[in-house]
Amino acid sequence: MELWFTEKQTEHYGITFNIKETLVVEQTDFQHLAIVDTVEFGRMLLLDGMVMTTVRDEFVYHEMVAHPALFTHPNPEHVLVVGGGDGGVIREVMKHPKVKKAVLVDIDGKVIEYSKKFLPEIAGELDNTRVEVIVGDGYMHIHEHKQAYDVIMVDSTEPVGPAVELFTKGFYQGISEALKEDGIFVAQTDNPWFKADLIRSVHRDVKEIFPITRVYGANIPTYPSGLWTFTMGSKKYDPLAVDESAIAELNTKYYSPRLHKAAFALPKLVEELLQD
Template sequence: MAQMDLWFTERQNENLSIGMRIKETLHSEVTEFQGMDVIDTFQYGKMLVLDGCVMTTDKDEFVYHEMLAHVPMHTHPNPKKVLVVGGGDGGIIREIVKHPSVEKAVLAEIDGRVIEISKQYFPHIASGLSDPRVDVQVADGIVHVQEHENEYDVILIDSTDPIGPAVGLFAKEFYASVHRALKDDGIFVAQTESPFKDPDLIRRVHEDVSSLFAQTHLYLAYIPTYPTGMWSFTMGSKRHNPLEAANELRVKDTRYYTPAIHKAAFALPRFVEEIFRR
């Protein structure tokens, strides 16, 4: 006897796919904003899928969450107030609240169902959401950023791909609002897709951020379940230089981030450097 061979396939674009053999589908719904599925895979454990795209998995979620959170959090000398736009699974918040300096962390997630499903199926990822310093708001992050000025030390944009509900999170006017919402030594980081697959997006974001912030830096991390496995993050900083920071680890229990990785992540392969030079 044998059970059927069941595979989830993500079409990463029209020419590229990744497939994982799955044990079962644990949850499936269409929320107000997007399709949302939870599957149990043999290779990567449980996996959250939004609009057909892998968002996070048990086995490799630590890379994305640590690298989006800890690089800016170690660049700022004393981050007290932090905003996460998107990130309803809670993984970024979990890393943020590891920092003793943090007094308040706001999560602005537009789709409340993501938060609820993460608490149910990914409690180890959602764990930080119950920290008393955390203010979870089911709200449009774009509006939240517009309504706050000179308030945050660090803002993190944990968005889906630049289609559907997240498209406004890749717009220059949004980055301008982020700039206003930051204090005068504030830092923001956004996930900005793959240099192998999305160089045009990275170039445009880099130009937009450079026109607003004193410093713009790109850094990289290895994420197996995201297209091409090479993922980029764009940082805009008003004052602090990430290459002069992070000489010691401020948090425990990292599995990817170290002070050496902090610096190494900014060393770009030549073809990635050239994305900005064209």
């Protein structure tokens, strides 16, 4: 008997996976959590029925949240990750020797617990001595830590459930205040094919708060449309002014110094929605 799991990525289309085994299915205090083992993509974390990450393609998302900002800031010593309880972004942050301390604040301790247990290749660096893991509210954390961070990364779910407040202008204002005077912020901002309004609205809000606002993209096979966007707000450093030849070649599978600026060259359909 073949088992298939289908995520409706919009109401009318979806992605479907042949499943070997279901490892966890649980309603946490915040969301529905599942970890399944797929034939094609390996183990997969689902929150509220949406694919968050798979062992096969997780590196794209995690590298592309972490490295463009960390290679734009000349001295990213203190880093905050809001959300990201699976630990993938933290793993990439730990590849930067300049980072003295990274704090992860995820509201759902179950995501952290099950990721450590079932996704060790993703979550392994959560135990790094340079990492502090806090189970708590990211919104509250940033309001309690003024001018504390060089780089803040928002690795959230969609703006439904616990992540709703992470897509508000008040949150971006709080992030700006939690950053030092030359800080950089980056957030995942969904796909331009079916969530154009979300990207437009985040871009507009971030632009009102940060002097430098940039959007870049990456290919993620298991996310809707396969094209994902990230929005960066920066107080001082422009990711497009970076000298690519000076970027260190890390042990990555997607990001490279050659891709640093090219990732900001967007398809015309994305350029146009940012001009609205």
